[in-house]
Amino acid sequence: xxxxxxxxxxxxxxxxxxxxxxxxxxxxxxxxxxxxxxVHAVAEYLGLDVKEEAMExxxxxxxxxxxxxxxxxxxxxxxxxxxxxxxAHEIGHFLLHKPREKHVDITFARRTGGKNRIxxxxxxxxxxxxxxxxxxxxxxxxxxxxxxxxxxxFRVSVMAAKYRVQSLGFAVR
Ligand SMILES: [Zn+2]
Numbered sequence: 001x002x003x004x005x006x007x008x009x010x011x012x013x014x015x016x017x018x019x020x021x022x023x024x025x026x027x028x029x030x031x032x033x034x035x036x037x038x039v040h041a042v043a044e045y046l047g048l049d050v051k052e053e054a055m056e057x058x059x060x061x062x063x064x065x066x067x068x069x070x071x072x073x074x075x076x077x078x079x080x081x082x083x084x085x086x087x088a089h090e091i092g093h094f095l096l097h098k099p100r101e102k103h104v105d106i107t108f109a110r111r112t113g114g115k116n117r118i119x120x121x122x123x124x125x126x127x128x129x130x131x132x133x134x135x136x137x138x139x140x141x142x143x144x145x146x147x148x149x150x151x152x153x154f155r156v157s158v159m160a161a162k163y164r165v166q167s168l169g170f171a172v173r
Contacts, residue, residue: 008041015046020095020125027129036155037130039087043072048094050087052076057107061086063093064102070094081157085126092125093118124167130156131164140170147172 009030015023027033032042043050048063049071055061060082061074072090074083086105093099097118105119131154139150151161162172 008044011047016098039084048072060105060107062104063090081155085160088126088129089122092122096121127164130154
């Protein structure tokens with residue numbers, strides 16, 4: 001049986017050498033930022049393999065060298081919306097921090113606020129990728145003001161939606 005599949009633009013070469021802001025523009029031009037953002041397609045475009053793996057609950061994922069390239073691992077037991085954020089977070093590490101070795105992300109450390117600059121940068125990149133500022137502002141202006149509906153629209157966790165709107169200067173009550 002022949003199956004029809006969305007065409008993914010040809011992989012970009014040396015994505016790690018492209019400035020992350022320029023990369024977001026490039027993703028947009030290639031139609032990869034249509035909402036909700038297909039992070040799997042973005043990862044594929046960047047040449048990153050994404051695999052679900054069984055992990056302890058406090059681990060969200062990792063990025064590691066594999067087969068001469070880079071692979072992202074996500075916690076197979078986490079909700080797909082959390083997995084989406086993890087993929088976007090690891091893409092952030094890949095583009096911003098150009099890792100040289102395996103980097104593992106622990107959800108617990110994030111929850112307790114024991115975050116460092118690198119983790120904040122990757123989170124911020126992920127939020128921008130999944131919840132573009134213009135789209136968030138437009139939705140709120142059009143009356144879509146519940147965190148649950150914003151989270152459902154962008155397919156992220158309610159917590160991720162909350163951080164994003166707060167980072168854009170909105171108050172949450
Ligand atoms: Zn991280």
